[in-house]
Amino acid sequence: MKILVPVKxxxxxxxxxxxxxxxxxxELANIKMAMNPFCEIAVEAALRMREAGQADEVxxxxxxxxxxxxxxxxxxxxxxxxxxxxxxxxxLEPLVVAKLLKAVCEREEPGLVLLGKQAIDxxxxxxxxxxxxxxxxxxxxxxxxxxxxxxxxxxxxxxxSGLESVTANRPSVITVDLRLNEPRYASLPNIxxxxxxxxxxxxxxxxxxxxxxxxxxxxVEEPPARQAGIKVSSAEELVDKLRNEAKxx
Amino acid sequence: MNYNLTEEQSLxxxxxxxxxxxxxxxxxxxxxxxxxxxxxxxxxxxxRALEMGFYAPNLPENIGGGGLDYKSLxxxxxxxxxxxxxxxxxxxxxxxxxxxxxxxxIERYLQPCVSGEKKEVFALTEPGAGSDILSMLTRAERxxxxxxxxxxxxxxxxxxxPDFAILFAWTGVEQTERGERKRVTAFLVDRDTPxxxxxxxxxxxxxxxxxxxxxxxxxCRVHQSQILGEEGQGFExxxxxxxxxxxxxxxxxCGRMERxxxxxxxxxxxxxxxxxSIGKFQGxxxxxxxxxxxxxxxxxxxxxxxxxxDRGEMQSNDAAMAKLFASEAVxxxxxxxxxxxxxxxxxxxxxxxxxxxxxxxxxxxxGTSEIQRHIISRSMLRQxxx
Numbered sequence: 001m002k003i004l005v006p007v008k009x010x011x012x013x014x015x016x017x018x019x020x021x022x023x024x025x026x027e028l029a030n031i032k033m034a035m036n037p038f039c040e041i042a043v044e045a046a047l048r049m050r051e052a053g054q055a056d057e058v059x060x061x062x063x064x065x066x067x068x069x070x071x072x073x074x075x076x077x078x079x080x081x082x083x084x085x086x087x088x089x090x091x092l093e094p095l096v097v098a099k100l101l102k103a104v105c106e107r108e109e110p111g112l113v114l115l116g117k118q119a120i121d122x123x124x125x126x127x128x129x130x131x132x133x134x135x136x137x138x139x140x141x142x143x144x145x146x147x148x149x150x151x152x153x154x155x156x157x158x159x160x161s162g163l164e165s166v167t168a169n170r171p172s173v174i175t176v177d178l179r180l181n182e183p184r185y186a187s188l189p190n191i192x193x194x195x196x197x198x199x200x201x202x203x204x205x206x207x208x209x210x211x212x213x214x215x216x217x218x219x220v221e222e223p224p225a226r227q228a229g230i231k232v233s234s235a236e237e238l239v240d241k242l243r244n245e246a247k248x249x
Numbered sequence: 250m251n252y253n254l255t256e257e258q259s260l261x262x263x264x265x266x267x268x269x270x271x272x273x274x275x276x277x278x279x280x281x282x283x284x285x286x287x288x289x290x291x292x293x294x295x296x297r298a299l300e301m302g303f304y305a306p307n308l309p310e311n312i313g314g315g316g317l318d319y320k321s322l323x324x325x326x327x328x329x330x331x332x333x334x335x336x337x338x339x340x341x342x343x344x345x346x347x348x349x350x351x352x353x354x355i356e357r358y359l360q361p362c363v364s365g366e367k368k369e370v371f372a373l374t375e376p377g378a379g380s381d382i383l384s385m386l387t388r389a390e391r392x393x394x395x396x397x398x399x400x401x402x403x404x405x406x407x408x409x410x411p412d413f414a415i416l417f418a419w420t421g422v423e424q425t426e427r428g429e430r431k432r433v434t435a436f437l438v439d440r441d442t443p444x445x446x447x448x449x450x451x452x453x454x455x456x457x458x459x460x461x462x463x464x465x466x467x468x469c470r471v472h473q474s475q476i477l478g479e480e481g482q483g484f485e486x487x488x489x490x491x492x493x494x495x496x497x498x499x500x501x502x503c504g505r506m507e508r509x510x511x512x513x514x515x516x517x518x519x520x521x522x523x524x525x526s527i528g529k530f531q532g533x534x535x536x537x538x539x540x541x542x543x544x545x546x547x548x549x550x551x552x553x554x555x556x557x558x559d560r561g562e563m564q565s566n567d568a569a570m571a572k573l574f575a576s577e578a579v580x581x582x583x584x585x586x587x588x589x590x591x592x593x594x595x596x597x598x599x600x601x602x603x604x605x606x607x608x609x610x611x612x613x614x615x616g617t618s619e620i621q622r623h624i625i626s627r628s629m630l631r632q633x634x635x
Contacts, residue, residue, distance in 0.1 A: 034263075070256065077260045185267035188302030188315050191260045 001055045001111035001148075001170075003046040005080065006101055007039040007062050009071040010121040023219045026121075035071045037183075038116025040078075042176045044183040045146060046114050047079045054148040057081050059108060063092055063100050069199060076194040077186035083199040088211050096204075096211045098130035103207035105135055110171065112153070117142050117175040128175035138168035142177040252552040258321055264301070265328040268340075272297050273332040280335050280458035281603050286408060291339045295365055298340035305363040307342045312355075313363045319493070323500040323555040327548075330501025331508045333607070335458025338408035342497075344371050346415055346435065346490050349478040358413065358437050370411040372402040372464050373487060380620045383431055387466065389418035395470050396420070396436065402464040403450060406614075410447060413439045414464055417483050433483035437475045444469030455610035493558065494615045495568040499551045499575035502611050505604050506544040506579050509586040512601060513537065517589055527589070536585045543582055547575035566625045573621035576611035583608045
């Protein structure tokens with residue numbers, strides 16, 4: 001089985017994000033970028049499947065500016081076999097990314113597309129679902145465990161209400177949640193090998209996709225600063241405040 | 250000069266950061282307090298380092314090392330330097346002098362140090378011979394095919410009891426233009442050699458979990474095949490290793506400075522007095538500016554020296570300047586960080602006081618600041634001396 005892992009280049013999770021002064025977006029100049037943490041989990045899951053003999057090739061793919069090759073290189077250093085870069089300078093919306101990935105899936109014919117449930121920049125949580133709909137493949141989201149079987153995957157989904165087990169027929173699009181695994185960091189030999197691994201470069205035009213945006217960003221604002229909390233002296237007081245002031249119970 | 254990181258160097262740095270944050274940082278405070286790293290923890294760090302290919306990163310790939318260039322090694326020392334030597338010492342960087350091993354020395358000493366089966370110490374310093382290393386008393390006297398060694402070494406650092414020592418002892422005297430000079434020879438001496446004793450040294454205020462050992466030799470007899478390199482060539486052998494060691498100390502100081510600056514800057518924003526963040530007062534903000542400038546200057550000196558070393562052009566004063574400046578800068582930065590934190594800076598709850606204590610050592614080991622100044626000025630004066 002071939003596994004395709006789409007990965008996104010985002011602002012490093014440790015960086016404090018700032019809104020640009022003209023409110024057109026967030027500040028990206030001289031900011032450390034990294035692979036979206038959920039995508040790292042997806043890469044790790046794919047590598048473990050390959051190591052367990054359940055998959056024979058792991059391909060990482062990323063769409064965006066040319067610097068996305070750094071994100072792909074991280075995936076290769078973790079252990080992916082090859083990479084595909086779809087270079088595009090426009091701000092790519094989830095539907096565009098899903099269409100690009102669909103075209104890649106048609107070329108590569110993977111048995112599984114594993115991706116993060118969402119990216120920590122836009123928190124869209126859409127690409128995986130859109131991709132499965134476009135492909136007409138099964139879809140399981142928020143996976144906290146994945147069991148690989150001959151013709152299907154058994155996926156445990158993490159929901160607010162608890163854990164849900166579903167079966168997804170092959171081929172499938174599965175999006176992964178935080179608790180699926182702890183991603184590895186790259187070993188020195190793999191870092192050195194990463195440079196020699198193949199990285200194909202494509203454009204949206206090569207894949208027959210119109211990547212122009214359909215949405216327009218009107219304004220980006222910082223969320224309002226959180227108010228300081230208060231200390232309560234007893235459980236009774238806490239319950240009283242929750243019931244009568246916050247009105248949440 | 251272009252010190253931008255290559256793609257491999259960025260990936261290496263990311264990986265080392267994860268290694269440090271996951272395998273070392275959680276234990277720093279505990280091992281500093283107890284002064285001990287448990288065998289279990291030490292072995293875990295070592296096996297993780299071996300698994301990740303980080304072990305023996307400074308030795309060539311063809312003997313199983315990481316094969317990193319000097320700039321990448323400087324980045325490694327900088328990142329690991331944010332943590333304690335007692336912990337990251339288990340990710341061993343064997344002495345490059347071992348590359349002088351020949352014949353069966355390769356299998357007995359070099360290879361096991363690369364694979365993690367053996368650990369060596371670099372035994373040069375003596376109670377009576379610190380900066381003035383030629384006043385060395387440890388003597389190896391020829392007796393047939395053997396040498397008989399008498400003397401002692403101290404401040405020999407290693408996180409664990411070593412399996413063997415690279416011992417420097419004088420084997421004779423030669424006449425030079427500047428008078429008599431001791432001929433110094435390097436020997437490979439196994440721990441179980443009769444007459445060789447290793448004891449723990451005194452507790453140290455800095456790098457508490459990193460131990461120093463006292464080595465004593467009492468009619469310790471070794472075969473001449475235990476000589477590393479050639480008889481009388483010990484200093485020449487040690488010289489390059491000592492020079493590079495100065496860059497690593499400087500790089501580690503840079504890592505520690507970065508950590509101190511991050512901590513102090515976030516505290517300067519968070520801590521409010523007189524109705525505003527203390528970072529809004531110039532008494533604090535100017536300190537931060539000086540700290541950041543110190544770090545940038547030190548980083549550039551380190552990268553400059555490492556870059557020259559990669560090109561085979563490094564001079565003694567390049568390493569000496571990096572070591573001198575970075576070790577003094579980290580002292581200033583640590584002191585300012587404590588001032589910004591106020592009383593909290595001295596409390597064991599925060600890592601500041603430990604980084605401050607640890608940094609004090611940097612002006613002493615691998616050549617004191619005074620020795621570095623001597624090296625730098627000597628090369629200047631020589632140009633005008635007849």
